[in-house]
Amino acid sequence: MATYCEILFPLPVFQTFLYRLPDELAARVRVGSRVVAPLGSRKLSGYVLEIKELSQEPEFRVKEIAACPEDQPDLPGIILQFALELSARSLTAPGLFLEMAEPPAAREKPRVKLAITEKGLKELLSGRLKGRRGQILSLLADRQLSPVYIKRKLKVREINSYLRSLSQEGLVEVREKAGKKKPLKITPAPVFRQLALPVRPEGLPESGHRLLQKLESGEGGSCLLTGSQERRLEFLQKIIEYAAQHHGFTLVLVPEIQRLEKWQPLLQSLSGRAVVWHSQLTDSLRRHNWNQIFSGRARIVLGTRSALFLPFQPLSLLVVDEEQDDLYYQADGPAFEAREAARIRAGLEKSLLIYTSDCPRVSQFYHHRQAGSLLDLGREEVCYRVDYYHQDLGRLLKKELKEEIKHRLEKEEQLLFLVNRKGYAGYLFCSACGFVARCEQCRIAMSLQKKNGELTCSYCGHTREAPADCPVCGGKLRPGRVRGSQYLREQLQEIFPGKKVEVLEEGAGEKDSEKIVRRVKSGKGQLVIGTEYALRRLSEGRFSMLFLVNPESSLNLPDFQAGERTLATIYKALEMVKNEDSSRVVAVTAGPEPELVIQALSRNYQGFWEKEIEYRRLLNYPPFSCLVEIGLDSRSLRTSGRWSRLLLEQLRLDFPELELIGPRISRKKWRREKREVRLMVRLPSEEKAGNLLASLKKFRQHRPATRLWVRVWP
DNA sequence: AGCACGCCGACT
DNA sequence: GTCGGCGTGCTC
Numbered sequence: 139m140a141t142y143c144e145i146l147f148p149l150p151v152f153q154t155f156l157y158r159l160p161d162e163l164a165a166r167v168r169v170g171s172r173v174v175a176p177l178g179s180r181k182l183s184g185y186v187l188e189i190k191e192l193s194q195e196p197e198f199r200v201k202e203i204a205a206c207p208e209d210q211p212d213l214p215g216i217i218l219q220f221a222l223e224l225s226a227r228s229l230t231a232p233g234l235f236l237e238m239a240e241p242p243a244a245r246e247k248p249r250v251k252l253a254i255t256e257k258g259l260k261e262l263l264s265g266r267l268k269g270r271r272g273q274i275l276s277l278l279a280d281r282q283l284s285p286v287y288i289k290r291k292l293k294v295r296e297i298n299s300y301l302r303s304l305s306q307e308g309l310v311e312v313r314e315k316a317g318k319k320k321p322l323k324i325t326p327a328p329v330f331r332q333l334a335l336p337v338r339p340e341g342l343p344e345s346g347h348r349l350l351q352k353l354e355s356g357e358g359g360s361c362l363l364t365g366s367q368e369r370r371l372e373f374l375q376k377i378i379e380y381a382a383q384h385h386g387f388t389l390v391l392v393p394e395i396q397r398l399e400k401w402q403p404l405l406q407s408l409s410g411r412a413v414v415w416h417s418q419l420t421d422s423l424r425r426h427n428w429n430q431i432f433s434g435r436a437r438i439v440l441g442t443r444s445a446l447f448l449p450f451q452p453l454s455l456l457v458v459d460e461e462q463d464d465l466y467y468q469a470d471g472p473a474f475e476a477r478e479a480a481r482i483r484a485g486l487e488k489s490l491l492i493y494t495s496d497c498p499r500v501s502q503f504y505h506h507r508q509a510g511s512l513l514d515l516g517r518e519e520v521c522y523r524v525d526y527y528h529q530d531l532g533r534l535l536k537k538e539l540k541e542e543i544k545h546r547l548e549k550e551e552q553l554l555f556l557v558n559r560k561g562y563a564g565y566l567f568c569s570a571c572g573f574v575a576r577c578e579q580c581r582i583a584m585s586l587q588k589k590n591g592e593l594t595c596s597y598c599g600h601t602r603e604a605p606a607d608c609p610v611c612g613g614k615l616r617p618g619r620v621r622g623s624q625y626l627r628e629q630l631q632e633i634f635p636g637k638k639v640e641v642l643e644e645g646a647g648e649k650d651s652e653k654i655v656r657r658v659k660s661g662k663g664q665l666v667i668g669t670e671y672a673l674r675r676l677s678e679g680r681f682s683m684l685f686l687v688n689p690e691s692s693l694n695l696p697d698f699q700a701g702e703r704t705l706a707t708i709y710k711a712l713e714m715v716k717n718e719d720s721s722r723v724v725a726v727t728a729g730p731e732p733e734l735v736i737q738a739l740s741r742n743y744q745g746f747w748e749k750e751i752e753y754r755r756l757l758n759y760p761p762f763s764c765l766v767e768i769g770l771d772s773r774s775l776r777t778s779g780r781w782s783r784l785l786l787e788q789l790r791l792d793f794p795e796l797e798l799i800g801p802r803i804s805r806k807k808w809r810r811e812k813r814e815v816r817l818m819v820r821l822p823s824e825e826k827a828g829n830l831l832a833s834l835k836k837f838r839q840h841r842p843a844t845r846l847w848v849r850v851w852p
Numbered sequence: 853a854g855c856a857c858g859c860c861g862a863c864t
Numbered sequence: 865g866t867c868g869g870c871g872t873g874c875t876c
Contacts, residue, residue, distance in 0.1 A: 142876095144876095145876080147853090147875090148853085149853050149854085149875090150853060151853080151874095151875080153875090153876090154876085155875070155876040156876045157876060158876095175876085176875095176876090177854095177875050177876075178854075178855060178856085178874075178875045179854090179855065179856085179875090180853095180854070180855080180875090182853095182854095182875095196876080198876060199876075200876055201876060268864090268867090269867065269868070270867090270868070294868095294869090295869085295870085296854080296855085296869095298854075298855080299854095299855080299856090
């Protein structure tokens, strides 16, 4: 009989590794402990998943755990379970999730610098070294460099093998610049005691009291909170302050760092007891906040999706704010859906889970309505006026609205023009036969760039030269009436000379964008053109006039979520408007405005939802079916193509009723790797998605080199 | 992931 | 010959 441990390493592999636990470590090592163990030729730290006795040695050679550094508390069992469950749902290796749960100190890697030795210098001067090894040495001739710099400079994939051989021969020296590694203060887990009878907050509606009862019962459960932003914030603040009195931890998730701004009042009113957590924290603040949380001094954490992995316990309240925001899906790095992860973590700890949004996803609304867990706080009437125009944008600005805009500019007011096209015109068409230039892949109209006469697909990013004549009838091609940011800028500059027109859109570079944002904040930028990207960067309630330029055009995207996405964009744009009588919203559409645009502008979510749910029922989209997107990528397109065919074969065998939709085109333009194949699959229900995941896991067993990911739309 | 190993084309 | 690039498979 000997004691063994199953270890999970932070690697993109799905297996655990078995090690013998030496007697001298037996007293210290527990499930969740961080241990160091030999793996191949390396020594890696991993986490203990299981400790067990085995009466006989396994068939493979088992190594021994090397050490158990006492530099961090054990990961709680719930975090281990969380990582495993999330891995099963996302097909991301569980160890990568555990890595996200590590305390700051474990993640700060020592900085390594390389220096040339005397011997290396001699060797370099002798001129005997050629190729990569010579290049590396001559780079190091006059200064010390980091391995990453050399790797980028020389564009090699695997730098370590060269460095190892060079350092073995004594030609270079590896100097570890040990950071000032202050060990983390490890404090015992906080105890939550009820000191006095909890005081219920005042002015809470009946539904709020029911939520508090749920919180007190400790049985968990979830709900969807809708209504205006102000009302939701006020409501949540009361619930959170109440929870902080005597319950465990509260975690409030926001979709992006920028969105923490509106929670500042809560942070201030709970000063010291609430901290923020996201990827942009400085090392020292990260350490400070971690210590605050783990000593129990701070019990409220406001953060982005990475905060879900903080290993504090018990989590009694979990809020997912702005649940409609797609940034909750993490596509790069370990891929996972944070809204689903929130459900998993809340389920494991029986915490109360509150999703909140002004314009929730259609499926989410449906599920909570069915479950009776919908909580609508309503909204105040808005003061501003909304008008619709159907004429040409240029004409509109030059004639009808010129005087009004001029007047507003004189009063130093700020105006925002929201466009959803970056180029000059939204499309190129033939006035004779009605032909429209479309993207071959996505089948949607491509927008025209005036500068270089190129057509760009705003959906997949594909670019090609614009044809001069109509390929169907040979007639002249003309720019269409859906206008882009280039066109608008030209017009505004012409009509209001001497006024600077700011354009805030993706792809301008972070420095320039930052400058524009600052100018707008200072009140200097008065005429602002922006795409959806601008809505994430600008702060709310600044503008006295908002132009929605062709908000209807995104409805044509080949995407079942086009409706709810368009609605969410308009809702967000409306938050930019100053809520005053003199404010005005202008919607400019190419034809008569679609019903959805009217519903969005009057914030008639109910009306939108009823229409949309009918449409989804008819076309059998979620929530009436479950869509699963499967991505496959590897280093070459040929291999991912071959594997995708193999995968499809297996899926057809396992699921005869399976319906293939697509292939779907990648919407993410920043997703550089083109060697990815995507499949979209329809299943009758979410339960079936579980079986599909099992089948995908089976597939991955014999193809571990491919990156496989899934995204489920219930 | 990182590392070893083996295959293959290019170049002293 | 042998150097370096790249694909493949393994790590208890």
